[in-house]
Structure formats: structure tokens, C-alpha cells
Amino acid sequence: MFFNWFGFWRRLFSFIWDSKPKLLSIEEACDILNQDEEENLEPIAIPEEENVNEYDTCLKKGIITFKNENKYQIDDLYEFESNAENLYIGSRVSYKIFITNCTIKVTDVKLIENDWDVDETGKSTWCSRIMVCKVVKRENRNVILEPGDVTVDLDKISIEFIPIIGDWVEIHVKSEVDINITDFSGKILEIDKVNAVRPHIKNCVITSYNAKDNFGILNKNIYFLSTCLPYGYIPQANDKVIAEIIESDQGTCVWRALKILPEALAAKKEQITDVKESDLVYAHEHINISSESVELTGLNLKTQFFVLIENISDEVFLIKSVGFKAPSQSKVTSNVQDYTLDAKEIKKICCDCESKSMGDSRDLIEIDFGEFKIGYWVSITVGRQSSFESVKCIRKGSKYLNNYSNEIIAGQRVTSAPRFCSVKIPDYTLPRKLLDIFNRFTFRDAANIQSELQAYKPSLFNNLTLMNYEDKFHTLLYLEEISEKLALQNYDQDLACFIRNGEYLMLEINNLKERRPSLLVGDKIIASDPTKQDNKDFEGFIHKVGGNHVYLKFSPMFHDSYNGEDYSIRAVCGRGSLRSMHHAIFLAVKMLGKDILFCTQLTERELQVNLRSEEKQITRRQALEKMYKLKNKTPVKETAQPKSIDWYNESLNCYQKEAVKNILLGVARPLPYVIFGPPGTGKTVTIIETILQLLRMIPHCRLLVSAPSNSASDLIALRLINSGVLKPGDLVRVISFSYLMSELLPGELVPYSATLSLGREGTVPSAEVLKTGMTLGCSSSAIGRHRITVSTCGSAGRLFQMGFKRGHFSHIVVDESGQASEPEVLIPVTFLDKYNGQVILAGDPVQLGPVISNPFASDNGLGESFLERLLNRFPYVPDFESFPETSGYDPRLVTKLRYNYRSLEPLLNLTSSLFYNNDLLVTVSSEDSKEAKTLAKLKDILPLGSNSEPPCIVFHGVDGEQCRSNDSPSWYNPHEAAQVFYYINELYRMGLESKDIGVITPYVKQSREVRLILTEAEFDCPKIGTVEEFQGQEFNVVLVSTVRSSSEKADDLNFISCPRRINVTISRAKCLLIIIGNPNVLSKNIVWRSVINYCISNGAYTGCQMY
CATH class of the missing domain: 3.40.50.300 (P-loop containing nucleotide triphosphate hydrolases)
Incomplete structure (x- = not known):
């Protein structure tokens, strides 16, 4: 504040001695300014003689004494910003000042060229008011409103949405009081905030959507842009959605949607269309087609079957050709070109089938009679007995029993805890009330749990604000900690035996590497003797983690006395990271x-x-x-070069x-x-x-x-x-x-x-x-x-x-x-x-x-x-x-x-259109890149795309069976696993290596199934894992097994329907992506529906029939 006091005293003494103040050199002025680095952060006080009160506006004259880019200072007192091109140091200006929130604001700065350019200085009054206006124009960040020709700079106001032309808005302003106007609304001094008019939530139905121009209509009178859609959602007519809408004039529409969330997809068969069959008929009054069902036990097997063509009329027909519609597992071996089918004749057509697609599928045979074509679907079933027995997995309802009150005999820590910490953060202990809620109910009782949580922590279900920020996030972290405790019950054992190994006691845990959550060094195992009622538990710290064992150190007394007895054990994870997150919320x-x-x-x-x-x-x-500057040689503040x-x-x-x-x-x-x-x-x-x-x-x-x-x-x-x-x-x-x-x-x-x-x-x-x-x-x-x-x-x-x-x-x-x-x-x-x-x-x-x-x-x-x-x-x-x-x-x-360095253009186009607003730009050549040459080598094992080139993305429909075994809640699908094996075998035959291939599946059990099949065949295993294991990685060819195959609702598809997971899944491949799944189930999800439609439109769908 020294600089401002200096100016004040300089003025005061100039009045006392009636002499001009001594001018400072640039060096002296810089020395004064450098004495306090934070001076500019403090508000500048108004000289006492001004006596400007709250709600007063004062019109003044002054001289610009400082300038740095668009920041100015008048009379070394008042700061303001302006983009005007005619303001310089030394310019005489008129301006208005007012006080709001204990801060001086400068507004309406005008250059004075002549003394009569400005009215006499004086005071007026201002007030806060709300004005309803309509957006009539956009100029970069400026929004022009009517009535009043108001300009709003989006960089200088508080707003929570992006307005477009036609929107109605409420602007919160500070304006002068003008008694000559009916509502006393004078000139606007400052705009504080802009809100939308009449925002609310509404259930809607998609009326239409124009994908080319990126806009659509809801309920025939609500306009929306594609930017308000969730990632991965391409709307179709009759989809049910939930929309947040505001008042806006958009042609015939009087509302605009700010955000749209899909609620239910339209139940229409034409949403997914298969091969173009407009010129085919499936029934004819004079011709009957029949065939036996084809069944094979595995892939790459061959069988023969017959298709019967019966002429039930007295007429003669000419069969010009017979063939199966590609892609197909079947082919015609009989020569029936230009065959005359006599009256009442039955023609037997011999066909071969080589199984290439697991599960139930259909091949379309076309019989061309010249004047008409008849189509007939041949049913094919290819099955494989899984190595796992398909049984229903029965899980106990998990509860966290929070009645552990026994005395704990401390174990030996991995590192000794310090006696004196520089900063000790609180424990943030899990509230017992929350534990009691989850102790009374399981996650199947979601409605009861939600009711209890709403009563205990209402902030949990409210919108996040600064007022409830701490309370809400602390509660969220506590809920996650409870789930971790429940998940840790998977490690509980009623009777466990420790194995001595030097200074450690080892505990065997089957499938330790694949279990979640993982046990880490520093976590604890609590052991209690089930035969004693001494209320003592023994704490053992994990010092090492092996393949199927953890290495523990209990108290020396426990090690000395242990003699192979069985103990009940439970796992306890460290809370260090949780405490850090709780404290970060506080900070x-x-x-x-x-x-x-x-x-x-x-x-x-x-x-x-x-x-x-x-x-x-x-x-x-x-x-x-x-x-x-050259003309006036004005000293200015030096800036860094x-x-x-x-x-x-x-x-x-x-x-x-x-x-x-x-x-x-x-x-x-x-x-x-x-x-x-x-x-x-x-x-x-x-x-x-x-x-x-x-x-x-x-x-x-x-x-x-x-x-x-x-x-x-x-x-x-x-x-x-x-x-x-x-x-x-x-x-x-x-x-x-x-x-x-x-x-x-x-x-x-x-x-x-x-x-x-x-x-x-x-x-x-x-x-x-x-x-x-x-x-x-x-x-x-x-x-x-x-x-x-x-x-x-x-x-x-x-x-x-x-x-x-x-x-x-x-x-x-x-x-x-x-x-x-x-x-x-x-x-x-x-x-x-x-x-x-x-x-x-x-x-x-x-x-x-x-x-x-x-x-x-x-x-x-x-x-x-x-x-x-x-x-x-x-x-x-x-x-x-x-x-x-x-x-x-x-x-x-x-x-x-925006530049993508990974994928060929068709692969990139799918990801870019679904998730990135078509912003991604391809850099991988479709002609002479390594990826393009690799794809060309695989042409023989892929369906022919719509452009007569091998497609980069293939959806292979498999109507298989999803199963769960009695040792795991995880799903697997033996038919899809066998289909994955078929493709890996073909890829190896075409010269690819295991390092070129990745297999993604959402379930750990399916990973084991695929890995087991490859091991039995003595194949090199490519990388096989869940989506999380593939983030940040890339492979020439990626195979995806989606597993789920029953007719569930979209909500029941669990995490395979998560848009983010789908994005990671389809963006790992460099030249070829093969998705194996049931299209009739996956199409109930908004993103998978778009993926399947993309494959169909590009001639890249094969496999089971869609309905």
C-alpha cells in the first residue's frame, strides 16, 4: 500500500505548500514499486474526499498513468481493463466508479478530446436488478442481447451454460437509477451473472435426428444439438430420453435441450438391418423349399446336407442358379445351373458346410428362377462342450460384521512407525452408523439402503456444491471403504493353517494373483483361535506376496508358540491412501x-x-x-523479453x-x-x-x-x-x-x-x-x-x-x-x-x-x-x-x-464419430502403411466389405450360452471362446505372432477359458485380459469376446455396456478389430447398437441372424 499512500501525501502537501510535487525519476519510482510485491493484490482505497458510499456512482475525470497490454490505471488510483485502441498513458478520460463487495469498480471509460465532451462530474445511485433478454447475435465470446442492445462478455461473467442465438436468458446486473424512465432502469454498470430462463427436466421422445447437420427434435417442439448427447449415443426416432431444457426460439421449436440422457431405446426391428434382401421372396405359391438342420460339434468340421426344391404346380420352372449369400459357412456342390424343374418334381441340392461360427446361426440360400428369387434360411448349430461345468453360482449375501472387539496382539510391521511425525493427519474413522446400514442389508436391498442413506446423509444425493463438498465426499469415500471391506471377506477362512518358512509364516491363498482387491505388502491378516474364548486376536503383517502365498510376521510370541494349529483368519487392508484422500478433501x-x-x-x-x-x-x-511512445517518449513498465x-x-x-x-x-x-x-x-x-x-x-x-x-x-x-x-x-x-x-x-x-x-x-x-x-x-x-x-x-x-x-x-x-x-x-x-x-x-x-x-x-x-x-x-x-x-x-x-498415430481410417472413424465429435485426424496410410499391408494379408479369413476390400472392423455374431461355474461369480461363454480360438488359429496360419494379437473380454472367467483352450492346443498365448489391462496399449489385431448372450434388459448388461469401456475396447486395434458377441443382446445398449450398425453398413457383419 506504500505507493498509494505516497500519492495521497504528495497531493496533501501540494495543497499545504501550494507547490508542484517533485517529479520522480524512473529509477526512484521503480524502487518504490518494488518495495511491496503484493501491493497490486490489495484493493485500492478511495481517497477520503470522494466520500463514495455503497450504491453510489461517481462520474469523474482523470489521466491514464499506467498501461500494460489491456490493463490500465487512472491517476495512480483506479484500475480497469479495456480493449480500446485509443487509450494511452497520458490520455484524459472520463469514467464512473462504484463500490461493490468492498471493491472499487471502474466503468464507462471514455477518451476526452475536448472539455465539452463530458458532463460535469457528479454522483448518482445504482441498484441490482434482473433483466430478461434474448440472444440475437454471437461475436466470438461476446453475446448480444435484446432489448437494450446489451453485450455480455462470457469471460467476465458467471454462467453455467453456453448460450446460442434464440435462447432466452436472465441477466443479473448493476444499473444506474434513472428517474426519467418508468422502471428507473438506467445504464448498466456491470453484469454479474447470466441464467437460462425456465430450466427444468422433462421426459421426451426423439422425434427426428439429422446426423449430417448434427441437430434433432424432441417431442416435436424441443430443439437439440449433437453436442448435448452423451458420448457414444447416436439417437434414433422413438428413443425415450430425459432432457434438461430451457426456453429458446429455434424455428418452430420453443425449447432447447442442454443435456440429454437416453432412458429406453425404441423397440423397432428396423433399427438393425441385415443383408439387403429386397429382391427376395421367402414363400411362393408353386415352390416349396425345405432342408434338414445342420449340427456340428466344433469348428473347422465338415458335413454334407441337402436342400429340397419342390415344384407343387403343373407348370415348368427354370432354375438359373443356386448359391449361398456371402458370408456363409455353406456352399452348393451340385451343378444346378439352368436346370429345368418339371411339374411335381423334387430336386435335391447337395451342399457342404464347414463350421466357422460357434453357436446358432443361419445361412441364406438363394434360388434364382429368373423372374423371381426365393430365399431360404438353413439353420446351423456349432457347439463345444466347455471344460467348466455350467452351474448356477450361489453367493452368500455379504455383510460386514462390525463386532470385532477382541484384543489385538500387534504384529511386526514392514517398516517401523516413526514416533514423531512432522504432520499427523486425522484417522477419519469409518462411522458406525454407515456400517450398521450395510450390516442390516445386502446390496440386493438397494431401495432400503438408499432410504437409510438419504435419512442419514441427505447431502449424498444432492448436487455437489462448495457447502456440501466435504460432507459428500467424505461419505462417498466411507461407502467405498465399506465395499472394500466386504470384498475382503473373499479371503476369510474358518480354518487356515500357516506354514513356517524361515522368519515368516506363510498362508496359502488359491488364485491369489487373480483375486480382487489385491493383497499388498503392508496389509494385515488377523488370526483368531476358534477353540479359545480368550478374546485375543493376532495381527500379522504381509511382508511379501507370492504366487499363491503371503508371507506374514506376527508377534514373536505367536511365532514361537505356533505349532500347526488351525486359525480363523480375515484380511484387513491399510487405510493410508483413504486417509490421504479424506485429508485432500479437507485441504x-x-x-x-x-x-x-x-x-x-x-x-x-x-x-x-x-x-x-x-x-x-x-x-x-x-x-x-x-x-x-516514440512521439511522447513515455516511460512504461519494462516487461520480460x-x-x-x-x-x-x-x-x-x-x-x-x-x-x-x-x-x-x-x-x-x-x-x-x-x-x-x-x-x-x-x-x-x-x-x-x-x-x-x-x-x-x-x-x-x-x-x-x-x-x-x-x-x-x-x-x-x-x-x-x-x-x-x-x-x-x-x-x-x-x-x-x-x-x-x-x-x-x-x-x-x-x-x-x-x-x-x-x-x-x-x-x-x-x-x-x-x-x-x-x-x-x-x-x-x-x-x-x-x-x-x-x-x-x-x-x-x-x-x-x-x-x-x-x-x-x-x-x-x-x-x-x-x-x-x-x-x-x-x-x-x-x-x-x-x-x-x-x-x-x-x-x-x-x-x-x-x-x-x-x-x-x-x-x-x-x-x-x-x-x-x-x-x-x-x-x-x-x-x-x-x-x-x-x-x-x-x-x-x-x-x-487430434492427430491419431495408431489406427487405419475405418477404425478411427468409428471411434471418432462415437466419442470425439468426429475430431480425430488419421495419419496412418490406408495404402502403404504396415497396418494396411497386414490387413491385406488377412483378406481370406474376413468377409468382403462394401467397398470390396477387407474390413478393418468385423462383428461376428455368435448366439452362444453364457455360463457361471460354482467357484466364481464371473461369466464365461464357451461358444465365444471357441470362436476366439478359431480366429487365433487363422491369424497364426496367416503369419501373425502372439505379440501382434490382443484378446479383450470383460470377465476374468472368460479369460481363463480362452487361455485354457489355447494351452490345450499348445498355442502361444497372446495377451488376454479385461479392458482395464489394455488401457494405453495397442495391437495389430484385437479380438473382443463380449460373453453375455441371454435376452437381458439393457440395464442388466452390467459393465460391458459402459461407454468408456467400449471406447477403450474398440480403440486398441491398429489394423483389425473382430468383435464376437450376440448382436440381439448387445443392440439393447446405445453404443453397441451404433457399433453393430456401423459394421452392417460397411459389409462387415457375419455370423448369427439378427432379429
Whole structure:
């Protein structure tokens, strides 16, 4: 505040001594300004002589004394922003000031060229009011409203939707009081907020949809754009939807939908159409067609069957040709070309069938009589006895018995707990009330559980706000913890025997690697003696995890006394990551607040890095400024010299470079910057370049780089090390002790890795450096010196316990942020200094999201990532009118990467149209690329596409049988497994290797079934796994087995119908995707319906008949 007091006293003394104040030199003025760096952050006080009260408006004259780009200062007192081109330092202006929320606002600034250009200074009154207007025009970020010709700058107001021409809106304004107008509404001083008029939710039916022009109609009077549709949904007439609508004039429509959610698909047979059969008839008054059913026990088997053509009339017919419609498993072996069928004659047509499709299917035989064609479907059944017995899986209703009150005899921890911690976070103990709810009901009693939760925690079902933010997310995390406890009951054993192995006691657990949730080093096993009633339980910590065993250490007394007795055991997972997430929620509200968590307005900050513009020409405004400065020799504030970017990776495309530039500029800080990276667009490469450029351009910066998983964190660390840019000591990879013991850490990262010591410095032994270069037990002073700290989101919570304050890291980078829950991402983000720091979130909100096991937690907000929630809010939502060149996203906040380096064009087109608004651009050639040549080799085993070329995506319909065995609730489908085997055999025959193939299935049991078949055949096994195991990976050929084959409702398809899972599934292939499933079941889902229709329209459907 020194500078303002100086101006005040200077004025005061000039009146006392009636002399002009002494002018300061530039150096003296700079010295005064530099005494307080935060002066500009504090509000400027109004001189006492002005005496401007709340609701007063004061018209004044003054001189512009400071200018920096579009920021100005009048008389060294009042700050304002303007894009006018005729304002310079020294310009005389008139302006109005008023006070709102204890802040001075300057408005209506006008250049004074003559004294009579402005009225006399004076005061007036203002008030708040609401005006209803209609959007009549859009000019970039400006919205023009009528009546009143009001201009709204979307960058300067609070709004929660993107208005278009025709929308009716309510604007909350501060306006002068004009007694000469009937409603006293004078000139608008400021616009605070814009709301839609009459927003509400309505059940609707799709009237029509124009996919070419991307708009549609609901209920004949509600207009909607394709941008309001959920990912993966292509609407069709008569689909039932739920819409959020507002009042808007759109031609004949008087409403507009802001958001649409599908409720029920239209039940129409023409939704999915099979082969074109318009010229076929299936019944004729003079001709009868019949055939026996064909049955085979397995694939690649041959059999012969006959089709009978009977002439029941007295006429003679000429059979011109007989053949099966491709694709088909059958072929005609009889020569019946130009055969004369006499009256009452029966012609036997000999056919061969070679089984290629498992389950029930039909082949269409066409008999051409010249004047007409008759079609007949031959039923074919190909079956295989599964190696698993098909029985109904019976599961007990899981309950969490929260009556464990026995005395616990402590075991031996993996690492000793420190006596003195720098920062101790609360326990955030699970509330007993929530435990009691899930103790009384199972998840089958969803209605009862929801009723109890609504009574106990109403905020759980309310929209997320800053007021309920903590309460809601704490409850969501508690619900997820309860589900984890229930899942851990899978490890419970009534009678378990330990095996001595040196210093450990081993516990055998079958299929340990495949069980979920996984047991990790540091988790606990609680053992109790069922034969004793001494109320004592023994705690054993897991020190190692083997294939089917965990290695435990109980108390020394237990080890000494154990003699092979049976114990009842239960597993208990550590709560460290949960506590970190709870604490991150607390810190987020306190440290980040509404401006970041619930931002509705973008306020530009000064450039973080002044980059040299690549444009050689200057604007008219810049030219006038230079001329004015040369003429008047006006001293201006010196700014940092522009810097040019020397790219470390010259192969970056224009979108990747723009992302890096926009992050370096950082004008939207502290709002998170988003790198939206669809599959195969080079997101990781962009992150690496961003980190390296930040280190180069901002020498004092310190980065915390996090990701939800260890594999993603390792990848970033390896790429940074292999860049060759970093110096020794620049990077540290922080790991947990459990990850160290898992032996999964890449060898290249070992010298850069360190575990942390939570003990206060001076109270614990110093760090130990191993021969490999790894450091164990690092203190905060050692970790804090590195310029880049790479960790998982969970491990970042330990940095807070070590005493790291917000602002220690200048930049927070979170990769794969779409895969983490909001509390998990907030663990690293809460280290942000929101006045000087920057957050970069990279990921894809349309791919796999957080893995949440509790349905009530997932449905009420925990299943939505922070990245996804941001991109669904203003100012992150796309505005195609303002930003047509950047997919509708504001480049100050978001860059969407568009060039795909993975897939051939037909594969990319499917993914792009369903999930990315047709934004993705192909780079893989369909002519001479490796992918194109690989696809050409596979032509013989694929149906012929509509363009007479082998299709990149094939849907093979299999009407199989879904089964469950008595040892697992997971589904499997033996018919689809056999079909997968058939294709793998054909791919190997065509020269592909196991490394070229990936097999995706949503169920673990199906993975085992496919793997067993391949093992029995002594085949090399390609990668086989669930969707989660394939995120971020790519293969030349991907086979997908969807498993589910019964006639369920769409809601019963479980997670195979999740759009994000489907997106990951269909975007892994580089040249060929083969989907094996039941189209009659999958078509009940909105996304699978679109996938199947895409295959049909491109001639890439084969297999069972659709109905």
C-alpha cells in the first residue's frame, strides 16, 4: 500500500505548500514499486474526499498513468481493463466508479478530446436488478442481447451454460437509477451473472435426428444439438430420453435441450438391418423349399446336407442358379445351373458346410428362377462342450460384521512407525452408523439402503456444491471403504493353517494373483483361535506376496508358540491412501476454494512466460502504441523479453505444440489446464515436452508429477530420463515400500528411486543409499531439493505428512487424471499455491474412469473424475461459436489433441464419430502403411466389405450360452471362446505372432477359458485380459469376446455396456478389430447398437441372424 499512500501525501502537501510535487525519476519510482510485491493484490482505497458510499456512482475525470497490454490505471488510483485502441498513458478520460463487495469498480471509460465532451462530474445511485433478454447475435465470446442492445462478455461473467442465438436468458446486473424512465432502469454498470430462463427436466421422445447437420427434435417442439448427447449415443426416432431444457426460439421449436440422457431405446426391428434382401421372396405359391438342420460339434468340421426344391404346380420352372449369400459357412456342390424343374418334381441340392461360427446361426440360400428369387434360411448349430461345468453360482449375501472387539496382539510391521511425525493427519474413522446400514442389508436391498442413506446423509444425493463438498465426499469415500471391506471377506477362512518358512509364516491363498482387491505388502491378516474364548486376536503383517502365498510376521510370541494349529483368519487392508484422500478433501475446500473447485469465470493473469510471437506482422493497435511512445517518449513498465521455444521433440504436431505454448503462457492460472488426449494422439509425448520446457523457461520452477498408477508414473519418469535433458539429481521417483517389495520397479529407475521417512528430521536415522543407487528413508530436506518429483497420487499424500507446504511445488502435473477419482487427484493438487502455481491435468474423460466398487458411491459422484467434472462446467465446456478452430475448447484452458498415430481410417472413424465429435485426424496410410499391408494379408479369413476390400472392423455374431461355474461369480461363454480360438488359429496360419494379437473380454472367467483352450492346443498365448489391462496399449489385431448372450434388459448388461469401456475396447486395434458377441443382446445398449450398425453398413457383419 506504500505507493498509494505516497500519492495521497504528495497531493496533501501540494495543497499545504501550494507547490508542484517533485517529479520522480524512473529509477526512484521503480524502487518504490518494488518495495511491496503484493501491493497490486490489495484493493485500492478511495481517497477520503470522494466520500463514495455503497450504491453510489461517481462520474469523474482523470489521466491514464499506467498501461500494460489491456490493463490500465487512472491517476495512480483506479484500475480497469479495456480493449480500446485509443487509450494511452497520458490520455484524459472520463469514467464512473462504484463500490461493490468492498471493491472499487471502474466503468464507462471514455477518451476526452475536448472539455465539452463530458458532463460535469457528479454522483448518482445504482441498484441490482434482473433483466430478461434474448440472444440475437454471437461475436466470438461476446453475446448480444435484446432489448437494450446489451453485450455480455462470457469471460467476465458467471454462467453455467453456453448460450446460442434464440435462447432466452436472465441477466443479473448493476444499473444506474434513472428517474426519467418508468422502471428507473438506467445504464448498466456491470453484469454479474447470466441464467437460462425456465430450466427444468422433462421426459421426451426423439422425434427426428439429422446426423449430417448434427441437430434433432424432441417431442416435436424441443430443439437439440449433437453436442448435448452423451458420448457414444447416436439417437434414433422413438428413443425415450430425459432432457434438461430451457426456453429458446429455434424455428418452430420453443425449447432447447442442454443435456440429454437416453432412458429406453425404441423397440423397432428396423433399427438393425441385415443383408439387403429386397429382391427376395421367402414363400411362393408353386415352390416349396425345405432342408434338414445342420449340427456340428466344433469348428473347422465338415458335413454334407441337402436342400429340397419342390415344384407343387403343373407348370415348368427354370432354375438359373443356386448359391449361398456371402458370408456363409455353406456352399452348393451340385451343378444346378439352368436346370429345368418339371411339374411335381423334387430336386435335391447337395451342399457342404464347414463350421466357422460357434453357436446358432443361419445361412441364406438363394434360388434364382429368373423372374423371381426365393430365399431360404438353413439353420446351423456349432457347439463345444466347455471344460467348466455350467452351474448356477450361489453367493452368500455379504455383510460386514462390525463386532470385532477382541484384543489385538500387534504384529511386526514392514517398516517401523516413526514416533514423531512432522504432520499427523486425522484417522477419519469409518462411522458406525454407515456400517450398521450395510450390516442390516445386502446390496440386493438397494431401495432400503438408499432410504437409510438419504435419512442419514441427505447431502449424498444432492448436487455437489462448495457447502456440501466435504460432507459428500467424505461419505462417498466411507461407502467405498465399506465395499472394500466386504470384498475382503473373499479371503476369510474358518480354518487356515500357516506354514513356517524361515522368519515368516506363510498362508496359502488359491488364485491369489487373480483375486480382487489385491493383497499388498503392508496389509494385515488377523488370526483368531476358534477353540479359545480368550478374546485375543493376532495381527500379522504381509511382508511379501507370492504366487499363491503371503508371507506374514506376527508377534514373536505367536511365532514361537505356533505349532500347526488351525486359525480363523480375515484380511484387513491399510487405510493410508483413504486417509490421504479424506485429508485432500479437507485441504481442497480450505486451500483451493470455489475459484478452482467450482469455477464459473475465467480471469486472465499476467503471462507466466513471455513467448516470442511467430507472426511477423503487428496489429494496428501495436503500431499506434509504438508511434505514441516514440512521439511522447513515455516511460512504461519494462516487461520480460520474449523467449522463443527450442523444441526438444521436433516431431510434435501443431496441436501438441499449442498445448505446450498455452501451458507456458498460463494466462488462466490457477485454473487447471487440460490436455485432452484421445487414444493414440501422443498425450504422453506432449506431457514430457511440457515438463522439459517448464524447466527450461522457468529456472526456479519445481514440479510434482503424479499419476493414479505406478505403471503410468514409471512411464513418465523413464521418458524424462531417456530424453537426455535432465541433469543428475533433477528427478526423483518416490515409491512406496510395498511397490519396492513387489519387484515391479523397472531397473532403469532404481538409481532415481527413493522411499520416504515420515519421521521428523532429527528423530529418525539418516537415509540409507543402497548399492543400486536407491535411497531408503529419505527426509523432507533431501526430497525437496529435486526439481522433478514423480509419484503416484496416493504416494503424494506422504509428502504432506512430511511437512511440505503448498507452494513448495510451483507446478502440479497429473497424468491419466481421468482414471482417478476426484479425491485421489486432489492429493497432489492441494499442494498448489493458487496465487502463483499452475496445475496441468492430462487424460481422456471418455476412456476408463475411476474403478469404484460401491454402486451408491459411484452413482453419486465418486465415479466421476475431477477432469470429467471440470470439462462439463463453464468455462471448460465447448463453445463452437467462440473457438471453432480448437474443437470448441478455450485454448487458454484446454487443448484437444487430434492427430491419431495408431489406427487405419475405418477404425478411427468409428471411434471418432462415437466419442470425439468426429475430431480425430488419421495419419496412418490406408495404402502403404504396415497396418494396411497386414490387413491385406488377412483378406481370406474376413468377409468382403462394401467397398470390396477387407474390413478393418468385423462383428461376428455368435448366439452362444453364457455360463457361471460354482467357484466364481464371473461369466464365461464357451461358444465365444471357441470362436476366439478359431480366429487365433487363422491369424497364426496367416503369419501373425502372439505379440501382434490382443484378446479383450470383460470377465476374468472368460479369460481363463480362452487361455485354457489355447494351452490345450499348445498355442502361444497372446495377451488376454479385461479392458482395464489394455488401457494405453495397442495391437495389430484385437479380438473382443463380449460373453453375455441371454435376452437381458439393457440395464442388466452390467459393465460391458459402459461407454468408456467400449471406447477403450474398440480403440486398441491398429489394423483389425473382430468383435464376437450376440448382436440381439448387445443392440439393447446405445453404443453397441451404433457399433453393430456401423459394421452392417460397411459389409462387415457375419455370423448369427439378427432379429
